[in-house]
Amino acid sequence: AEGTPLALVLMDLDHFKHINDTHGHQTGDEALQHLASVIRENLRPQDSVARYGGEEFVILLPDTDVELATATLVRLQRALTKRYFLARQQKLLITFSAGVAELQADEDTESALDRADKAMYIAKRSGKNRVISAT
Secondary structure (H helix, E strand, C coil), X not given: CCCCCEEEEEEEECCHHHHHHHHCHHHHHHHHHHHHHHHHHHCCCCCEEEECCCCEEEEEEECCCHHHHHHHHHHHHHHHHHCCEEECCEEECCCEEEEEEEXXXXXXXXXXXXXXXXXXXXXXXXXXXXXXXXX
């Protein structure tokens, strides 16, 4: 519908290479599945999440502006800290960095994803476990 906001989120599992190198690829995959299930549990039915590249996810949040999307992701970060991921009986804290962009009226999805990607890169560079909204 015209005028209803759509937020796009690009999210990247922090320290994924380290998890793979330290605990093996199977554990890396399980960490991604853990993240995906926590995401799904905390999103609304109309929201969608998909794997996007190696350790990245894209999330589409219809009827959601950038502020609400950012708040949703901060809630997700909290949910993740409460749900430990177990790797061979060892608790691992899974975190993510995310970039959030709101699709503009005259913008194509690629362009919005590109803005979300740049914001996510800033989130990673500025210390990980962060949510940055795109300009």
